[in-house]
Amino acid sequence: MRKNRHSQIKKQTASFLTDHLRIPPDVCDGESRITIAGDGWIWVEHYKGILEYTGNSLVLQGKSGRIYVEGTGLSMDYYTSEDLVVRGKIRAVRYDAGKDA
C-alpha cells in the first residue's frame, strides 16, 4: 500500500516536471528514447531488457511498455545495459503500452 503511494507521488512529480518545466520525459522519468536514422539504423536508450530477439523482430521492455522493432536481417552493433544499436532493414517500430503498463 505504502509502495503504491510512493510510486504514485513519484509519477505525479515527474508529470508535473514534464508539463510545467518542459523537461523531457526521458530525463526526469527515465522513459525510453528511440533515435531512428533512415530505415536501417535505430538507437534505443533507457530500456529494461530484451524480451525477444530473432532476425526479423526485436522486442524490448521499456519503462512504460514494450517496443517492437520489425524488419529483416536485424543485427545489433553493440549491446549494453544502457543502450543498444540495431541495424538491418527496418519495416516498423511499434510501441505497445498495454501489456506492461
Added chain:
Amino acid sequence: MVGVSEFLFGYLRICIKGGSAERFLNVCAGRGIRLWNLERTEENLCFDLCLSAFYHLHPIIRKTKVKVVILERKGLPFLMNRFRNRWVFFLGALLAVSAWLISTRFLWSMEFSGNVKITSDQLKRFLEERGVCLMVPLGSIRVTELELALYDEFADVTWNSIRILGTALIVDVKERDVPQGQKEKQSHLGMNLISSGDGKITDMIVRKGVPKVKQGDEVKKDQILVEGRVPVMNEDGTVREWLLTEPDADVWVERKLQYEDCESLYYLETVPGSRKKTGYRFSFLGKEYYTVEKSVFYRESILETDVTPKLLQRLGMPIRIGKITHGEVGVTLRKRDEDEAKEQSLIKILKFLTTLEEKGVQIIEKDVKISIEGDFSLTYGEIMIREKEDLFQKTEDELDGTQRGLE
C-alpha cells in the same frame, strides 16, 4: 566496432545455442559485460566479446542453460601465439622501432644557409666549440643562447635564426652587404691628403682642410693636396696654434698609366686521357671511407657527384654517398698562332680595364699596341685615366705652436 584496446587484449567470436538467448543477453547487460556485432540466425546467436569478459561467462552459461561455441579468436594475444615460433621477427621489429624512437632524440645533421663570407666549416666549428655536434641530445641544445653567441662571434652577421627541424639543426644567416671594415671610416685627423702619382688636377672640391693646390695644377707623387691642419695666426704673422682637422675633399686627377705585358706563345694544354676509374666515398658521422685511392693517376681530374638516396636525405641521416670519377689527364705543349695570341692579350687588357673601372677609375683614353716578337706576345702602351685621390699621409713637419683638434 573493434577498438584498439579490444585488439590489444584480444576478443572472441562466440555462438550460443539452445536455452534462453534473450535471458543470456539481459544477464550479460546486468553484469556489465559488453557485447557487440550481435547476429541472430534461426537457432544461434553470435556475438563478439572481450577475452577478459569470457572468463566471467561460466555462471551465466550455467544459469541460462545455453551452449557456447567459440568461432574465432582475434586480437594481438592470439596473433602473437600464432607467430610464437617467429619471435625473432617480432624482436627485430621491436628493436627497429625502439632504435628509431631513440634516434629521433638526437641531432643527426646540420644545415647552413645564407652564409657567403662565413664558411659552413666556420659555423660548424662555432657550434662544436659550444658542444653542439652530431649525435648530441636535442634537448641539450639551447637555441636562443647559440643565436646570441653567433652575433658576438661573427661581426658580419646581421640576422640569424637557429632552429631544430626534426633531427636536423637549421642555421639561417644573413650577412651585412658591405664589410664592416669599409663602413667604419678611418680617422685621418691631422693627416694630409696626398697625390698617389704624377698628374693634372681636373676637379677639386674641398670641404675641410687647407687646399695646397688648385684646379689645373700639375702635381707630383706624394705632393700634399689638402693639409689636415689649419694655422691660427697671431697679429704679428706668426702661428699661434694649429687646429687639426680631417681633410675632406674630392680631388680628381688625370694621369697616364703605363701598361706593359709580355706573354709566351707556348702554353701547356690539358687533354683528357682515355683511362677512367670510378669509386665511391662514404661519409658517416664526419668520417670518410673511400673505395678507391684519393689519387689514381699522375695527372688527373676528379669529379664527385652526390648520389645519396633521397630517403636518407629526407630522414636527415648523417650518411652521404659520393660517386668519384678519376679521369686521366694528359698535358701537351702548344704554341698559339698570331691571331690567338693577340686575342689572348686583348682579353687580358680588357680584364685589367674592367678591374680599374670597378675601383672607380674613369678611363679617358687608351693607346695600347699588341705585337708578336719571336715567341712572345708584347702588349704596351698608355692609358689615360681620371681618378679620385684618397691617399692620406701623416705630416712630418715640425709644428710650431700648440695644436688642438678642430671641433
